[in-house]
Amino acid sequence: MGSFKGHALPGTLFLMVGVWHIWSSVVRFVSNPKSFEVRVWNPVPGFNGKLKHLELYVVAFGAFIDLCIELLYSTHLKFFVDGVLNPSHLNDFEHSGMLLMFFLLGAIALLSEKTSFVTLPQGALCLIAAAAFTAEYLLFYFHSTTHKGLEGYYHLVLVLLIGLCILTTLAGALFPNSFPVDLCSGIAITLQGLWFYQTAFTLYGPMMPDGCRLKDNAIHCLPDNEVRGQLIANFQLFSLVLGVLIAVVGSYNFAASRYGNSDLRSMQSVQN
Incomplete structure (x- = not known):
């Protein structure tokens, strides 16, 4: 189970x-389509x-701050209980591992740009970014917190988007030169x-579907209301996809x- 802030911070x-x-991809392409390159x-x-x-x-720094919240604040520094990892905070440790990967992505890219110790092409940075997303995918797919019902459905959609x-x-x-890919x-x-x-x-705010409620740190829905909640989730996803495509x-x-x-104009005239 999570919280509103726990989802809003990474979402931001x-x-x-x-x-x-x-925006940067679009501007770089329309400015010089012939020399376009994919960038992380x-x-x-x-x-x-x-x-x-x-x-x-x-x-x-965003990943580092979130990492500190998960690893230091949420656990209250109680990392071990009876010589093993604190079972009450396994999800915090898992989140920390995912955030560490994104912190390393940002840090390595900064070192590559600002120093001579590490010089990596964009293709290599793409692989590092893919590794960070893979860590995030594995976290939510094999989460120690069992997501069931409506909560599980929302996290399933999230896993699919991470896979994308x-x-x-x-x-x-x-x-490396594909504008559609970038x-x-x-x-x-x-x-x-x-x-x-x-x-x-939806799960922690004012958009909770009728017939569902947050109780005992879990989402409980009546059978018919749970199906209705999943259909609403499908509509929400469709609306977000449509809105993003219109904005693009x-x-x-x-x-x-x-x-x-x-x-750009010559390319468009040839296509027409």
Whole structure:
């Protein structure tokens, strides 16, 4: 079982990174489609380059802060009981392992960009990012906290979205010049962030379906209401996917009108 804050915090981080990835991918493509390359992270322009690595700092420090909350605050430093890991906080330890992977992703990318000790191409960073998403996938798939009923359904959808993040990130290493792959990666990360928020509002907030309630740290629903809750979850997922796709199309049209060059227009005229 989780909490509203426990889902909203990672949801915020994934949503911020995903939206920025979509916008940056679109702008880079319409600006120069012939030299487009897949990127794991995207520099922030302006301010004399002072904010260039902002995305990496958000990933590294965001994961580190969440890691400290899970490993230090949630466990109250009671790591061991009778010589073994505290069974009451196994889910916190699992979350910490996942967050450690995303912290390492941000830290390694920063070292690659700002030092000469590690110099990695974007393809290698794609593999590291895929490893971080794989750790997240394994966490939610083999979670020590047994998710059943409506809660389990929401986490099943989350696992599927994380799997999509893995596939699109791996595809970025295999097809380093593919705009659709890079764009789909941003869409998958954005949907994951939105679904974290949807889970928080539904299971721990004001959107709990009728006939379901939070009791004894678990979601309890009447049989008919549980099926209805799952159908509502399907509609919510469809709405989020549709909303993101509409936003992507709108972003592309806006970016093309403002940043598009002659190469983009010539490609569009050939396709037409």
